[in-house]
Amino acid sequence: MAEDHTKLNGPDLAEGIALSDLSDGGKLVGHCGDEQVLLVRRGAEVFAIGATCTHYGGPLVDGLVVEDAVRCPWHHACFDLRTGEALRAPAFNPLACWSVEQRDGRIFVGEKRKRTPPKQRDGGSGQIPEKIVIVGGGAAGFAAAEKLRREHYQGSIVMFSNDEAPPVDRPNLSKDYLAGKAPEDWIPLRTEGFYSKNDIDLRLNANVASIDARSGEVVLADGARIPYDRLLLATGAEPVxxxxxxxxxxxxxxxxxxxxxxxxxxxxxxxxxxxxxxxxxxxxxxxxxxxxxxxxxxxxxxxxxxxxxxxxxxxxxxxxxxxxxxxxxxxxxxxxxxxxxxxxxxxxxxxxxxxxxxxxxGVRPRTGLAETAGLILDRGVVVNAFLETSVPGIFAAGDIARWPDPHSGENIRVEHWVVAERQGRTAALNMLGHGEKFVAVPFFWSQHYDVPINYVGHAAQWDEIAVDGDIAAKDCLLRFKREGRTLAIASIFRDTESLKAEVEMERQIT
Structure with a gap:
């Protein structure tokens, strides 16, 4: 998960390389000072960004360039080539960017550019809410709070979690950290200082008793009532x-x-x-x-x-x-x-x-609050394409949300970490009135010893599994099909093909 600076690979990019060494659409890893840098060429433009994903350190040179972004081969995070901005979970931290100059048929990487915060997008429809409450301290809740502040939202954010710990990197709890291979400081998604610095009122060990949708208040177990203009339910799931x-x-x-x-x-x-x-x-x-x-x-x-x-x-x-x-x-x-x-x-x-x-x-979605608030349920909390529930102003994201999936054409609910994070971000935008549909293709990964399994899409049922490669040799891609149409793909050490499958599924969405 941590980048190793002890050995620098590739050419010294400050001294320059021949433009002909980097074909259109090509990627190349070199270094500038003591940092690894990825060069990406898109037509006449050349971009210089950090070489490793800010999530777990995946090598972006092995990723996929799609338009003006690069996707990580490991867990499908996505970064803007121009700004380094983390566009998709599971990455939240941006990549560093360097200035690039072309002269005399050569490419030179200059100084690291000073980071500028993302521009505020045009205002959404309707009135900006003054008070946003988030119930849940997991992936979706954290991602929503982080996105709200990144979008320059100035109002109040109160985040209730019944956990004793601030939001953590839950996938690691059953993988490297449990195995003794990851230090404890990798586990929090952000340090505690992040919440105070960003004026996010994170309340731990907090038990929400009910939601009064009529008055627009969250009622705590001690009887306290917290008003909201927009509410995000991100209560997640609990173990059976x-x-x-x-x-x-x-x-x-x-x-x-x-x-x-x-x-x-x-x-x-x-x-x-x-x-x-x-x-x-x-x-x-x-x-x-x-x-x-x-x-x-x-x-x-x-x-x-x-x-x-x-x-x-x-x-x-x-x-x-x-x-x-x-x-x-x-x-x-x-x-x-x-x-x-x-x-x-x-x-x-x-x-x-x-x-x-x-x-x-197994786990069960924690839908009790939604049920008592009178929201429509169907083996989860029913939301529309904008992740809004049957009650206007109340949104749901993560393990509890059943949403209309444009790829499968079905209403689905999945318990995937990356999906929860991406839904949290989309819900944040929609609470601000931006009207963005949630169209991300579901993705998850699982790790067993040295074998990673990546899964793209969603196939609750299939009538054919087409196997490309050799499963026993740990080099394979499986297509889960129904009536000839690929709904999902599972792969082992076929990272580029997994990314291409994700892009193909995205392009099939109308």
Whole structure:
């Protein structure tokens, strides 16, 4: 995740390179001073920007240039070539930019340009709200607050979170941080000073009891009433809790919050064996992270294959084999029926011993506030293309939102981190009256040991999976099709093709 400055690659761009060394549409990495710089040529123009994505440090030279922007090959962040501005989550920080001069058939990179804040866009329709309240301290809530201030919104922002920690990089909690490969200072999305500096009233450990849509107020558990002109519901999802006997013991964990992750890490410090219930993305990422800590891991799940519902049978078999190669023991087509101390009894009658248990058996959207406020629900909070709910002035984003997806032609709800961040940004614009439809193609990634799986689009059902490449060789792209039309793509080490698939899906949106 951090850029390594110890070794500089490529030519010294201050001394210049031949223009002929950079073809139209081409990219080249060099350095200027002690920093890596990416050159991108677009026709007669040449741009010089930071060489690595500000999200996790992905190499932008391996990304895709689309119009005047470059997309990261790892997690599909997007940056403006002219300004370095982070245009799409999961990146929020801009790239550095350098001045470029062309003379005598050569390209020279000069001084780093002073950063200028993004220009304020033309005013939206209607009156700018004086008070915006955000309920939720996850991906969507954070992204909305950040975007509001980046759009020069001057009004009040109050953000309620029932978590004890400021917004964190939740995907890392089941990946590198849980594996012991990422320091704690990588986890907050922003330092605590960010919120005070940007006049965002972040209230942690805050429990919102109800929403009074008629009076335009949020009612807290202590009875306090906070008025709003626009409201964003970004309450996210909560883990499905085990209801079997013994599930309430302190060594039985779920993983959603920073505190949850720390509790698992503390338990792992002295443990020899763990039992993971569930072969979902979270469950198996936890399994991989715990194996990195040399803990014996047993996975219990009711499915015949891991992740088959989302990725299909071939990828499911591959994921199982990958985890087995790394020492994970599977107990599939089975479930836990009770937990007695360190013994987990299975429905098959078998018993497993483990020092602790992690339950990753799914999540549920937290729609209680929306329901009591009288919003229309359909397995989530129903929103229109602008992410506004059935009650004017109340918006919803993230895991709770069911929106009209222009690519699939269906109303969908997905529980993806990047989608939540992108929806938070779009909701922010629409609370300011900009009337921007949410048309982003869904994207998520999952990490298992050294194998990343990227997924673009959304395919709840398919009638064909077309496989290009070799799944077992970790070099493949799978197209999930229905009636001949590609709805989603999953890939392993096919980053450029994954980005091109995203662009193709975007262009199909009418």
């Amino acid at each position: 809790r085990l209801t079997i006997p013994g599930a309430d013991q302190p060594h039985v964990h779920t993983l959603r919050s920073f505190a949850d992750c720390k509790a698992i890490i503390a338990q792992a410090a002295t443990a020899r064996r763990a039992i993971v219930l569930g072969a979902s993305f979270i469950g198996l990422e936890v399994a991989a992270a715990l194996r990195s800590r040399d803990i014996e891991v047993h996975v219990v799940a009711p499915e015949k294959r891991p992740m088959e519902r989302v990725l299909g049978p071939q990828m499911g078999d591959f994921i199982r084999a990958l985890h087995e190669e790394n020492g994970v023991v599977f107990h599939l087509e089975d479930t836990a029926s009770s937990i007695d101390g360190k013994k987990v009894k299975l429905s098959s009658g078998d018993t497993l011993a483990g020092d602790f248990v992690v339950a990753g058996i």
